[in-house]
Amino acid sequence: MHPPFHPAPGPAVRDLALRIRRLPPSxxxxxxxxxxxxxxxxxxxxxxxxxxxxxxxxxxxxxDIATHDELFEWTGRxxxxxxxxxxxxxxxxxxxxxxxxxxxGAPRPLPPAPVxxxxxxxAGRRALRPHLALLLWMELPRAEAWARGRSRxxxxxxxxxxxxxxxxxxxxxxxxxxxxxxxxxxxxxxxxEVVPGPAGTVGPxxxxxxxxxxxxxx
Numbered sequence: 001m002h003p004p005f006h007p008a009p010g011p012a013v014r015d016l017a018l019r020i021r022r023l024p025p026s027x028x029x030x031x032x033x034x035x036x037x038x039x040x041x042x043x044x045x046x047x048x049x050x051x052x053x054x055x056x057x058x059x060x061x062x063x064d065i066a067t068h069d070e071l072f073e074w075t076g077r078x079x080x081x082x083x084x085x086x087x088x089x090x091x092x093x094x095x096x097x098x099x100x101x102x103x104x105g106a107p108r109p110l111p112p113a114p115v116x117x118x119x120x121x122x123a124g125r126r127a128l129r130p131h132l133a134l135l136l137w138m139e140l141p142r143a144e145a146w147a148r149g150r151s152r153x154x155x156x157x158x159x160x161x162x163x164x165x166x167x168x169x170x171x172x173x174x175x176x177x178x179x180x181x182x183x184x185x186x187x188x189x190x191x192x193e194v195v196p197g198p199a200g201t202v203g204p205x206x207x208x209x210x211x212x213x214x215x216x217x218x
Contacts, residue, residue, distance in 0.1 A: 009053040010191035013046075016183070017053035020115055026133035028087040031115045034123035035185075036177040037138030039168060040149025042187050046138065047119035049192075054115050062120025064096035064108075071164065072171045075127045083131055086112050121168060124177030137181035137197055142168075 009017070026032050035047045044061070051057045060082060065074045078094075085092040091111045095104040110116065118128070124135045138145075150161050172178075181197035 009049045012192045012194050013049050013053045016194055017050060020054065020134060023133045025114075027083060027116075027131040028089045028112060029114070030086050030112050031133040032086070032131050033115060033117050034128060034132045034135045034177075035117055035119040035138070036121065036124040036135065036181070037185075038140065038142040038145035039121055039164060040145040040147070040152065041138035041140040042145075042148075043119050043121075043138050046136075046185055046187075046192065047117050051117055054117075057115040057117055058110055058113050059117045059119055060094070060110060062118065062122060063099070065094065066120070067097045068099070068102060071167045072122055075125065079127070082110060083128075086110070086116065087131070122171060122175075122177070124180055125171075125175045129180055134183070135177065135181050135197075135199065136183050136185050136194075137178045139184040139186045 020031060020033060023031050033050075035043050035050070037043050047059050051059050062074070062078075065078050065082075066072070067074070070077075081094040082092040089112050091109050093107040093109055095107050097103075098105050118132075122128075124132070124137065129135065140148075146161070146165060150158070153161065179198045182199045184195050184197045186193040186195065
């Protein structure tokens with residue numbers, strides 16, 4: 001199989017990558033960066049571009065950690081398989097969940113790279129925030145994000161989405177991420193715009209506000 005294609009990162013993403021490199025490590029030697037947002041908000045695509053801008057930073061997708069039976073109750077598994085080893089400067093090994101076979105696969109290595117991206121709904125949950133160098137939130141209303149996700153996944157996943165939506169509502173009601181986001185990421189007609197989030201600024205200098213292109217047509 002060919003690796004997923006990610007467009008060349010624009011200036012906003014490249015500038016964000018530079019700022020992330022300047023942050024102090026947050027999990028052992030690793031700068032752990034969370035990319036959170038509603039399902040369907042574009043986290044995977046954005047994290048892919050940011051990983052490219054960071055020179056090939058590893059991306060841990062929380063879809064590999066969650067399961068049908070544990071859509072959000074995966075904190076213990078993530079802590080044991082990933083956070084613990086990385087905090088000690090060791091290569092982590094996690095068993096990715098196969099959503100079709102409904103079982104875990106062979107373990108995958110996750111090295112203690114200078115930057116590791118954690119992408120998925122719940123990446124900014126309270127149990128993970130102490131280990132994050134930066135929390136990014138994909139700024140897209142949940143109804144719009146869910147509609148995009150349903151359209152992307154098609155009729156085959158309708159039953160899954162019918163269960164996912166109330167589960168995500170409950171999760172964010174109990175453990176919201178957006179109020180703690182350092183930066184908000186807005187998808188524009190061309191590229192992204194990155195603006196300060198509710199938690200304040202990033203780094204020792206001024207807040208980041210940078211766009212790749214003109215605003216999207218509303």
